[in-house]
Amino acid sequence: MTAKQSAMIERRRKLLGSAYKLFYDNPVHIVKGEGVWLYDADGRKYLDMYNNVPHVGHCHPHVVEALTKQIATLNTHTRYLHENILEYAERLTGKFEDELDLAMFCCTGSEANELAMRIARTHTGGTGFIATSFAYHGNSRATFEITTSDIPEDERPDYIATAPVPDPYRGLYTGPDAGEKYAAHVREAIETLERRGVKPAAFIIDTIASSGGVVSPPPGYLSAVAEIIRDAGALFIADEVQPGFGRTGRNFWGYQADGFVPDIVTMGKPMGNGHPLAGMVTRSGIVEEFAAKGRYFNTFGGNPVSCAAGLAVLDVLEQEELQQNALDVGQYLVDGLWSLAEQHEVIGDVRGSGFFLGLELVEDRERKTPATALTKRVLNELRERGLLTGPIGPDANILKLRCPMVFTRENADQALDTIDRALAACLH
Amino acid sequence: MTAKQSAMIERRRKLLGSAYKLFYDNPVHIVKGEGVWLYDADGRKYLDMYNNVPHVGHCHPHVVEALTKQIATLNTHTRYLHENILEYAERLTGKFEDELDLAMFCCTGSEANELAMRIARTHTGGTGFIATSFAYHGNSRATFEITTSDIPEDERPDYIATAPVPDPYRGLYTGPDAGEKYAAHVREAIETLERRGVKPAAFIIDTIASSGGVVSPPPGYLSAVAEIIRDAGALFIADEVQPGFGRTGRNFWGYQADGFVPDIVTMGKPMGNGHPLAGMVTRSGIVEEFAAKGRYFNTFGGNPVSCAAGLAVLDVLEQEELQQNALDVGQYLVDGLWSLAEQHEVIGDVRGSGFFLGLELVEDRERKTPATALTKRVLNELRERGLLTGPIGPDANILKLRCPMVFTRENADQALDTIDRALAACLH
Numbered sequence A, B: 001m002t003a004k005q006s007a008m009i010e011r012r013r014k015l016l017g018s019a020y021k022l023f024y025d026n027p028v029h030i031v032k033g034e035g036v037w038l039y040d041a042d043g044r045k046y047l048d049m050y051n052n053v054p055h056v057g058h059c060h061p062h063v064v065e066a067l068t069k070q071i072a073t074l075n076t077h078t079r080y081l082h083e084n085i086l087e088y089a090e091r092l093t094g095k096f097e098d099e100l101d102l103a104m105f106c107c108t109g110s111e112a113n114e115l116a117m118r119i120a121r122t123h124t125g126g127t128g129f130i131a132t133s134f135a136y137h138g139n140s141r142a143t144f145e146i147t148t149s150d151i152p153e154d155e156r157p158d159y160i161a162t163a164p165v166p167d168p169y170r171g172l173y174t175g176p177d178a179g180e181k182y183a184a185h186v187r188e189a190i191e192t193l194e195r196r197g198v199k200p201a202a203f204i205i206d207t208i209a210s211s212g213g214v215v216s217p218p219p220g221y222l223s224a225v226a227e228i229i230r231d232a233g234a235l236f237i238a239d240e241v242q243p244g245f246g247r248t249g250r251n252f253w254g255y256q257a258d259g260f261v262p263d264i265v266t267m268g269k270p271m272g273n274g275h276p277l278a279g280m281v282t283r284s285g286i287v288e289e290f291a292a293k294g295r296y297f298n299t300f301g302g303n304p305v306s307c308a309a310g311l312a313v314l315d316v317l318e319q320e321e322l323q324q325n326a327l328d329v330g331q332y333l334v335d336g337l338w339s340l341a342e343q344h345e346v347i348g349d350v351r352g353s354g355f356f357l358g359l360e361l362v363e364d365r366e367r368k369t370p371a372t373a374l375t376k377r378v379l380n381e382l383r384e385r386g387l388l389t390g391p392i393g394p395d396a397n398i399l400k401l402r403c404p405m406v407f408t409r410e411n412a413d414q415a416l417d418t419i420d421r422a423l424a425a426c427l428h
Helices: A003-016 A061-071 A083-093 A109-124 A141-145 A178-195 A221-231 A254-258 A284-293 A304-319 A322-343 A372-384 A409-427 B003-016 B061-071 B083-093 B109-124 B141-145 B178-195 B221-231 B254-258 B284-293 B304-319 B322-343 B372-384 B409-427
Strands: A030-034 A037-040 A045-048 A102-106 A128-132 A160-163 A200-206 A235-239 A264-267 A278-282 A347-353 A356-364 A390-392 A398-401 B030-034 B037-040 B045-048 B102-106 B128-132 B160-163 B200-206 B235-239 B264-267 B278-282 B347-353 B356-364 B390-392 B398-401
Touching: A003 B083, A003 B102, A045 A409, A061 A304, A061 B061, A083 A102, A083 A278, A083 A304, A083 B003, A102 A109, A102 A284, A102 B003, A109 A141, A109 A200, A109 A235, A109 A264, A109 A278, A109 A284, A109 B109, A109 B141, A128 A178, A141 B109, A141 B141, A160 A178, A178 A200, A178 A221, A200 A221, A221 A235, A221 A254, A278 A284, A304 A322, A322 A347, A322 A356, A322 A409, A356 A372, A372 A390, A372 A398, A372 A409, B045 B409, B061 B304, B083 B102, B083 B278, B083 B304, B102 B109, B102 B284, B109 B141, B109 B200, B109 B235, B109 B264, B109 B278, B109 B284, B128 B178, B160 B178, B178 B200, B178 B221, B200 B221, B221 B235, B221 B254, B278 B284, B304 B322, B322 B347, B322 B356, B322 B409, B356 B372, B372 B390, B372 B398, B372 B409
Parallel strands: A128 A160, A128 A200, A200 A235, A235 A264, B128 B160, B128 B200, B200 B235, B235 B264
Antiparallel strands: A030 A037, A037 A045, A102 A278, A264 A278, A347 A356, A356 A398, A390 A398, B030 B037, B037 B045, B102 B278, B264 B278, B347 B356, B356 B398, B390 B398
């Protein structure tokens, strides 16, 4: 570590305190971003396989231009008329099934989930929420209550119940009826709430369970849960903060893999390519009680600058056909990683879809023992070799690969080669 | 109303739903902002006396330049090292008393208050909050629970108690000991919580009570409450989302009018001149339990672009001496409004400080009967005459005047003349 890095770390500790964590034993001092590349203060470049927020690439010129233009023209709230919010709401709802016809905007994924939870309570008259185990849904009080990855079961309020993360690799069930069997646990969670005298308001899930370990639910799970939760008079909230906007390649939204339509969809991170833009889409009928009863105003949400960023991201996704790119290059990465698995026994699983992939490292393929310590070494080794990614999952033994959507086959070749060498260096 | 406006309103209703409200009977279609001016689609300009978010003026060139440069260079999260967050944390904590030495960043005032409330609970071990009556503190569940302006007392959770807004014009107490008498109600609120078995975590107040009617607490109130709340083992949270960043003219932070130091200060709206930037400052000791126990990561909070905006706002405030401008021109406005009161019996009170002013309209000066319907007419009349502001207070009979900090004496002359004519038009 350089003296400059050490000095910055010390200033962080003093000014920001210990809640601010850094990645890597040797933290990176990033000064520039461009496409799939991040550059450090010494001019060294890193292939970015971690950051899903700069969705269409770091500093994409079309997004930069749209932001620059609008910032110099007008930035104000939504109680005056403005074209951008209308155009963006039209374009965005156009990306959903017809019944999801209404959009509301805020600034972060936490705020989007907060809003969805408030609306679900007002619409259903229920107060309870069901989340999957080891989920992350935000940093505010209500969203953190359903962040089951961080709050032990005995510290959760009685209006929170959980269902197991529907993991077909490491979880309770495998095989063709895994979806149905996992869904039955949601019915049990509803019964748990009811035994406590709590009426459920909603079930919430990220449609690829990220913190749970980049887990794609088995086929039929999401739609079966939707039926169960609606039978109980509650809503299905799809948290698309991570899988949304074409990242999975196959569909524009993660839930579409299961051929059903949620009641509320929340969005965040990639929506403005780094600009703090988030929102939710729902059926117009669902917000009526909320609009009549509770006041909602978000000072920055849906302002002309945020909407310009959102529009520009949609432009780039469409013009550069990035969903298709995620599908193609994502599959190329998956195939390449499985090839690496032939040489590296430590690779237990490769999963996910498009540019939302998990590479699980295990000590023993049969027993699936998590290779947690090794994963940490591999991540640091990758960083030293110019590839940035991060750990995920209950045992932090999964490499979370969420590259910007402009990641090419050539980038993938470099990534596969780097991962190959890093694994070899750590294992031998 | 033009056909274009009607069509936009209809699109809003359909796409955004009824939670999205518009100002004015004849909503304004704003397309451009510059300094204290907003421009509509027909090229008509409006003097902006409402918007505190574009703190140093709409589209201030220095802020636009700083944003433009950083947007094209890098926008990423805080788990890599970056100079901007350190420089901004240094500059920002430098605006506070020495003991407030630690900053944390998020995107909205709601998020700042959420974070402050979570930290207060973890630090004190208490769960209760005391807010003033008719306060607004945010749109998320926890911050909306203390938004006493919207939630009737019997619908509040048992861990929320209130104290009356310390209003020296219309409230319970006037005279030199009003501060002390109002503060005694906070002691009662603590006792209320304790009777319910709830240990208090914090008292929270916007140091000029905006929703309460632009009320400056009587001298001695804030410091007396700080002593009372600390005696109960709880914290004092100063919500500076509206009064902060020099707006009151006299001090950089609203609480400083009372010569004491809060435990946590939250900030939002003006911080990034419209860019979604918010944060809190506290003593480093207070976040330790929180950092050790609860995870906190805010994806967009404190990113290089947000911090560039924050730094640019501080630059402009300092270089253009805008706190002094708010003090001088604010006093000039107050004097002018009192002069108008000689002709207009309907002016019951003029109050506030700097560019955070309230003009209260009453039917009867003696009985202080709120002139609610008239206020609405006056606001619409002002809009037609090219001046934008809004209503506030429990009876919506107060004009909230929070102009951008670059508002000049010449702007004030025009404003006073317009208000004079609008009042005359509405009254005769």
